[in-house]
Amino acid sequence: MKKKGVGIGSTFYGTGYGNGFPDVSRAKAVLKEDGKVAVHVGATEVGQGSKTIMSQMAAEVMSIPLNDIIFICEDTKNMPDSGTAAASRQTYNTGNAIKLACEDLRKKVIENAFKELKLNSSVGLTLKNGEIYLKTLPSKNISLKELALCLLKNKELPLIGEGSFTAQTIEMDEETGQGAPYWPYTFNVYGVIVEVDTETGLIDIIKAVCAQDVGKAINPEMIEGQMDGGFAMGLGYSIYEDLGLKEGKMKNKNFTNYLIPTALDVPELEKFIIEDPESTGPFGAKGIGEPVMLGVAPAVLNAIYDAVGVRITQVPVTPDRLLRALKEERRE
C-alpha cells in the first residue's frame, strides 16, 4: 500500500572555523596595464562557484564589467592565504576581504585620477562604468584604461589594493560552553511530501520545497544550483548512501553499491531564496554551501512518520530498514 506524508526539516548553521580561532581571509586587487583588475585570493573554486561570485563582488566595487576581472586563485606562488574553501566561509570571509581590497584599490585609483586630471583634490570624484569623473562636471573624466596607461608611463604600476578580514568569534567557556562561537548563522528549511510503499519499503519524494536564508544573493542562479545540489546530497544521506561498514571494512566503496541519487531519483525542488541582509557580510551576503543540505534528511524522516506512523531513528532509511521498523511497530 502506498501512503503519503508530509514533513519539515529546519536547521541553522554557524559559519566559519569558529570558537575564537583566527579566521582570516586575505585578498589583493591589482590594476593591470589594460585597465582590467586582477584579484588574487587563495579561495579555491571547487565547483561551488566562488570564482564567479567573488568576481561579481570585485566588479561591483570597481564598477567594471565582469569580464574585466581577472580572478587568480590557483597557485600559492601568486595568491595570499584566504583560508580553506570549507565551513561555508568563502562568500562571507573572503568575500569581505575582496570587497575591502577592491575598495582600497578604488580609493587609490581615484587618488591617482585626480592627479592625472589635475584637480584640486579627489573630493567629488567617482568611479563608474570603468570611468573616473567629477560628479559635478562629468566632462572631467578619465577611463580606467587611460589611467592605467598613464600610471604605466610614470612607472606607478602596479597599483595594488589590499584587504584582510577576520571574522568575529569568541572562544567558549570550557565548562559551560558559553560564548559566541560562530558568525553569521544561516537558516535553512525543507519541506517534503513522500510516498511510502509499505510493501516494498521504497520511498518516493513527490514534492520538495526549500527556503534558504542567504543574507543577500550575490548570484541567485548559482544559489539555486547549490540548493538543488544540496537537496540531492541530502536525499542520498536520507535514503541511499551506506558504506556497509563492518569491522572497519567498507563493503560499498565504488559507485555500483555506494548509491548516490541519479537524475531519476531527484525530484524537482521548489526553491525560495530568502533575503535578509547580514550587516557584516559583503553586500549583506552569507555562505550557503553547507546549509542547503541540512534540512533534507529530517524532512524526509518526519514525512515518513506522517505517512506510516513510525519513527525511523537511523539513516539511511533503506527499504529493509523501513520494512523492519514497520514490522516491529505492528508487533508492539
Added chain:
Amino acid sequence: MKDINLKINGKSYRLSTNEDMRLIDVLRDELGLLGSKEGCGEGECGACTILMEGRTVNACMVMAFQTDEKEIITIEGLSNGEQLHPIQQAFIEIGAVQCGFCTPGMILSAKAILDKDTNPTREMIRQGISGNLCRCTGYAKIVDAIELAGKLLRNGGNNCEA
C-alpha cells in the same frame, strides 16, 4: 599490439594499441583527448560517455580493439573551434555546470537525447541522463539546459535569446 582504424570527431586515425587498452585509455593517453573523464572505471558514473556509432557508451566499458572501424564523437568534437554547440551554450546559459567533471559526458548524453527528439519531455531527459552521475547540481539545471538546447536546435540557430 593491435592496429585499429577509427574515426574520431570526423578525423580518421590509424593506431597501434595494446591489447588490454580500453577506449578511454586511447582517447586520453594516446590521443590527448582529455575531455572524457574517468570517474569510476566500471560504467557507473558516465563521466566517460562518448558517442559510438551515434549511441552513448561508457568509454571505460569498451576495449580499444573493439572500436576498429567505428565512428566516435567526444566532447572535443561538439564545438566548432570556439563556436559552442547549442547544448554547450545552453549549459552555460542556464548554469548547469558546477565542478564540471560530469559535464562532458552529460553533454554527450544530452546530444543523444536531442538527436532522437529535439522536444523531449523532462522525464525523457531524466531517463536519458540517468547513466550520468552528478554530485553537485542535483540535475535540475542540467534538465533545464537540455530543454533549452532542444529549443535552440528546433529554432535552428545558436541564439540563446531565441
Added chain:
Amino acid sequence: MKREIVGKRAIRVDGHSKVLGKAEYPQDIQKQSMYHGKTLRSKKPHAYFKLNIDKAKNLKGVIAILTAKDVPYNHHGVLFKDHEIFCTNKVRRVGDPIAFVVAENEKIAKQAVEFIEIEYDEIPGVFDPIKAMEQSAPIVHKESNILYHYKIRKGNIENAFKQCEVIVENEYRTGMVDHAFLQPESGIAYMDENTVVVCASSQYPHFDQIEIAEALNIPTENVRVINPAIGGAFGGREDITLQIHIALATKLVGKPVKTTYSREESFLAHGKRHSMIMKYKTGANRQGKLVAMEANIIGDTGAYASWAPNVLRKAGVHATGPYEIPNVKVDSYAVYTNNPFAGAMRGFGAAQGPIAYEQQIDEIGRKLSIDPITIRKINGFKVGSETATGQILEASVPYIQCIESVGKALGLEQKEGIR
C-alpha cells in the same frame, strides 16, 4: 544602493572551459618523461606489520619504493599530527598508506604494489564508539580513545524538566558517508629548481603547502601548490591525501611523478562524515514552548582525529536546532575507533543533529496537538534570540520567514495538528 552586478545572474566564469572539456583537472596534466606512483594500503583495520620490498624493488621498471623511513617528518594532520605519511609498523584502519611505488608506468607500479610482501600481526580492533569509550577497549593511539569532550551547561536542566508538560526521549543514529565527488584524487609533482611543485585538487592549497614542507623538512617557500580544476570537494579534500607522497617521490627521483586514484582508492584515501549516536531528551510546557533539552552525542572519528574536535564542537553548539531553549545540557564526544577516519564533510557536525532535534520537536508537537509549522514558529529563532551558548542573534534571522515560505508552498499553514 543600486547594484549593477551583485545580485544579478552572471555567466559562470569557468563555464566555457568546462563545457568544452578543456578545463584541466589533475588527471589531465601530462609531463614529459613522468613516472607513475601507486600506494600500498593496509588491508587490516588494526595490526602491526613487517614489510619486505625486495621482490618489488627488483621488478623491471620500478624506480623507487617509498616507505616510512624515507620521510623526514612522518606526521601530518589538520589539527593533530596523528596521521603517519606512511605507517611505520602499525596500521589503524583499512586503507592506511604503507608504501608508495614509483615506476615507469602505471601498470608496473600496480604490479610492484602486489609484489610487496607484507606480514600482518593483527591486534584486536574497536569499531563501536561506545565500546571505544570504555576503559577496557583496545587503544587506537595513546592513552584514551576519547579525543574530545564539549559541554554546554545553561540554566538548570533538572528543575526545568520537572516543569515540563511533555518530555520526549529518543536515540538517533547516523552512519558514515562519503563525499563521492566525481573526480577521484589525482596529482602530479615536479621539481622547479629547488622548489617542489605539487598540482592536485585541494580545498586549502596554503595549508597543503605547509604540510608538504613539514613532511619534507624544507622551507615552506620551497613548496608551491597549484590547484587545477577541482571536480567537487564537499569537505573531502580538506585532509591531505596524495600530495605529500608525490612531493617526496619527485624530490627523491628528480622527475615528475603522477598518481591517480581509482574510485575504490578514493573511498579508502579520504575521510568520511562522522557517524553519530545522539541521545536526546527534550521537554516543553503546555503551550509548546521548549523548556529544556539534554543531548549526548558521540561522534566516531575512526582512526584519526582530522577535524573531529571542531566537528563535535559544531555538533554540540547546534544541538538545540534553531530554537530558543533556556535550559540546555549538551555533552558531545569525539572518539577514536579503527573505522575509516572521519573529517570534514558538508555540514561539519551540523548535518547529523537535525535528524534528532527535528524529530524531537515534531514529537513534542504531536503530543501537544500542535502542528509542525506552529511548534517551530513558537520556538524558532528571531532577532534578539539567545542561542544555547549565550550568543545573541542581533540581525539577519529570517528563520520564521523560511518556515512560512515552506509551509505555504506545502499548503500546511492551516493544518491542525498532525496524526
Added chain:
Amino acid sequence: MSLKNVYVAKTLDEVLNLLNQYGCESKLIAGGTDVIIQLREKEISPKVLVDISNLSEINFIDESEDKITIGACTTFTTIAESSILKDKLKGLVQSAESVGSPQIRNAATIGGNICNASMAADIVPPLLALDAEVLIESKAGKRRILLDHFLMGKGKVDIKPEEIVTAITFNKPKNREALGFGKLGLRKALAIARISTAIYLSLDEENTCRKIRIANGAVGFRGMREKEVENIFIGKQLTEDVINMGIEKLREELNQRLAGRSSAEFKTTAIAGIFKKALLETANNCKE
C-alpha cells in the same frame, strides 16, 4: 597481463574457428560491461579476447508464426525498442529497460547477461518464465538447451569453451497470454535488482489460470523458476485469496532458500508487493 591476442570477428564462422583454436584460453566479449570489469579485477585472465559485438548474424529479433528468436548479440536498447516485443511481451521490454543506464543498455547484450549468470541478471527471470531455449553452436555442431538447465549456478552456465550462445528462442504468447515483470532496485537507474520477478500467464475467459510460469531473480544463487508457487495458481481463478495463497507459498520458498542470509527477512517481505503488482498487471495484459 596475460592478454596476448584480440580479434574482431565479422562472421560466426570466424568465431567458431577461434573458439575451436583457443578453447578455454579465449573469452568472448560483446557489450563488455561485465567482461571488462572482470578483466580489471583479474577475475578472468584469458589469453585471447574475441569481440563479437559486430556479428550481425546474431544480432536480430525474429518472429515466426509461433516463435520469437532473439540473437545473442542483441542489445538491451534494441530489445527495449522492439515493436515485436511490446504488448504481450511487455515484461521482456520492461526488464530490458530496467538494466543499468542508457549507456549500458546500448552496449550490453542478452547473450552476455545470460552467460554472465549473475543471480540478479535482469533478463533471466522473464526468459525463464517464457521457458526459453538457448541455442548454442560450435564447430562440432549446434545444440539447444532449456535456459533453466543452461543456468547452473552463480556465474556458471552449461557451455563448453569452444561453444558460443547464438540465440534465445521461445514460444509466442497466444490469445489471453502475456508476460509481466517487476523489479525492486534501490534507486531508479543504475540499480542492481534486489528482487526481480517475471510471470508468464495464460487465462481463460473465466479468469482461470490455465498456465503459469513464475521466475524470480536475486533470491537464490541464480534466476529460478518457482514451480511450487505455480502449482497454487494452476486451474484456479485469480481471486484475492488465491493470490494471497500464492504469495504465502512464495514466501515459504524464499525463506527456505535464503535461510541464514541477512537479506532473507527483507526479501521475503518485499517480494509480496513486487509479485502481486506484476501478477495483476500480467493478468490485465492477458485480457487486452
